[in-house]
Amino acid sequence: MRALIVDDEARVRKAVRLLVDWDVHGIDEIMEAGSGNEAMELIRESKPGLVIMDMMMASGHGMELMEWISEFAGSIKFIVVSGHNDFDFVRNTVRHGGIDYILKPIDAEAINAAVHKAVTEWREEERERIDMQRQNIQLNEFKPVYGEKLLSSLIDDQNAAEASIRRLRNEGAVPMEADTVQLALLQLDASDALLIQRFGNDSELMHFAIINICNEFLAKERSGIAFKYWGAPWEIIILAWEPACDIQKLISRINEGLLHTLQRRMHFGIGPAGRLPHSLPAQYAEAKSALARRNLLRSDAYVHSLGAGSEDPADRHGQFTFSSVREEWKMAVLSGNDGQISAAAQKWTGELGRIGTVTPEQLQHWTSAAMQFRTQLLRETLGDASGNALTVLEQSDRQNQPPFPGSYAFTLFAWRDWSYGLMTELARMINERQAKDKRTIDDIVKYVEQRYMDDLSLLDIASTFFVSREYISRKFKQEFGINFSDYLATYRIGKAKQLMHNPHLKIAQVAEMVGFRDVKYFSKVFKKQEGMTPKDYRSKLEI
Template sequence: MKLLIVDNEERARKTIHQLVKWEEYGIEQVLEADNGLTAKDIIMREHPQLILMDMMMPQMNGVELMKWVHEHEPTIKFVVISGHDDFDFVRSTMRYGGIDYLLKPVEAKVLSAALSKAVTASLREQQERQIRERQQPQGSRFMPMYADKLLSGLVDDPTHHESTMRMLKDECGLPESFDTVAVALLEVDSSDYKLFQRFGNDADLLYFALLNICNEFLQPRQLGTAFRHPGEAGEITLMVWDAKMSLTVLMNEINEGLYTTLQRRMHFGISPRGTFPSDVPQLYRQAVDALRARNLLESDSYIHHARPDGEGGSGLGDAPDFAASAKDWELAVTSGQHELIAMAVEAWIGKLKKCSTITMAQLEAYDAAISGLQTRMLEHTAGAQAPELYAQLEQEQRTHAASQSASPGFSLMALQDRWQRMLIRLSQKLLTHQRHQR
């Protein structure tokens, strides 16, 4: 991303340079102009995405420059930094789409906040343009879908690596020569309903935006590529073939790009490096295992490396066994008393609170055990109608979860609430069915 500073005072331009850590905003090049006419020439030649500008300048003042930008380069986002507290200047800034109007001398914190808004607005509009382009006729979308299918083939079908590789190099721009690769998986939180709502609950549009962000960091520097595995929901696969680049640094860079654009950081599972293309299926499984074995209690840790072969086991660790609590849950559900249900779930959560580690593999095992308990109780009470009642419970759970405003991510409190509500609905379904059978 490029940024242009426009101010006729050299000291002011240097001050702005010193106030901002440009790399934190993904700004790779900072240009300068000492008047509006010079700024126009630079804009037409370099096409910056962002402008920080003064108002009172010779030859072409800030209002004239803003008007020209608004007419000729409307995608550029700009922030005014002026020494004049003038309502007409502020009104002109808003009229021509300015992000903010700051008064000199500007503080670093204030400038950073305005710059963050400008960067976010620029990236969001860029994603929206790309999404609109995606909705062009089918032929213009063929190549990305074709590339996804070929790259997924490296994960799924190692017997056809040679023919797949040739097509990827000939038609999809894969480098001619590299020997090693690492696989990373970006995990998309399916419970992050607010994020999905931002894309009209269209998962394809969300994944398209995520892919674009990832590939902005990978493809221009020829570090690797990101693609969507057609058979796997909730993830994006990244292949990194540049052996010199630190995978931790790279995934953190991508995560900051995700946060700037979507206000979300996401979890990455990373495999070790292996031989390309023969090791890709194994590397993919190791990246999956890295995500499943991550400690959900460490909420600020987003990069998860696969453990060496033989370490980590199933990812269940020393987790408490749900079977010991299953009978208490069953009795509570049968009683129909919400207080007993709450006590049974709270007792189980108390055991989990004593754990230093809770992994996704553990939660999957618990959810499977709880699902089995529901099925057994429904079959025992409702017989042939059990599948219909189970489907109703699942739909009610999804509807309730989608209505929640809690932040995405793992919490024992949210887990307790989810399980308690699920058992209450199960109890109500069983009691209602029993009354209808009398």
């Protein structure tokens, strides 16, 4: 440890050198300065732990030196030796953190007692500084990826939990004596574009900054550690192991730090305290559930827990699920009417607002149910073509993404607009595909009318129009109430009936002219359709 004696009189500096038992105090280097200004230069260069100084000096007043040490070298301990018994000097010495104020002539016992006290305090604070520095290195710099992986494995891999906790204790990340723990889960808002942009759209950098802010508070109280959880991309976990730690108050202080630094408060879910390491999976599951069930309509709550006797939001929502509006959404979409679609979108968000509780969990269920509804309605209305239609809609989803269920900036209006957009696009797609189907069937009908006398097959027509045989069969059934083969036979028989008005055409000729290569088969089909043979039909015409 170094000491600096500051006095403009050389004899006083010499007296101090002789009176202090430096070796006993563990001080192995003594420097001297003849003025306050000279002392400041030496302090900058050599960084002594103790300064013994005069108050009245010709160059650089002792008061100025005290103020400078207090502001720029706060870890230094100083003792004032003065010939002036001035109350203001004593008061300022105490105010700036001085150890003692000793009057000249200097008493050996008094100055050694003051040096002992100063050295003891400096060494204690130095140990704390070293411990704090070591802990900061462990928390912020100790093999980050390795540390995150080990900490995450305490939740994800119970088979390796004991081995992981031993390694973490050996690394100093978890105190040896820590045997109980409480988990807090911070879910970042993946939709907070403004915050992410502040970090150059680098989510890793954002995670690092938020974890550091959390660890500043945890390291200060040596109460826990924060880390990026490998099990989910937007989650940070805090483990608090200090038994006396009030995690609610701790998170409130962290949130104030986040607000001060990032202008954001964030949502935390907490689980009940338990034993390290095996209680952590259950704590994590409960903390995550608490976040999923938080009421998004409440903007004043940031710490969430399930707690004994807490209300399950599902109880308040009762039977109001997507099935409650499914039929109304279906009718609105099939109508293609903008007013009906808008009313359907407004109804469900209005009902949620009326109930008074909206949770991320419920919105996630609604989103999944709405997407299933879209797929099912496409299949009902478009059949085989639904796959391609769904692919197109999924591509357009990029412009109409559902709001993030856990968004910190929750608004029912955003969900209303999303559902309106979903139904509007679905209605447009169904209408366009059905119109296209109608044109395709009309073209197939024209093709049949022009080539009915040829050897037409369902496979040939499907290949010509680049559709499946099943598609043609289904669409003919929907459009005409009969399948394709029956439609073709009916059309051919109709043409045959017209030709049979010509008495010069034999029945075999008529059959071949309308596409029947076998006159017996023609007669069979004709009788089935008209209730009489072609011969009887012609006889009836001649009467």
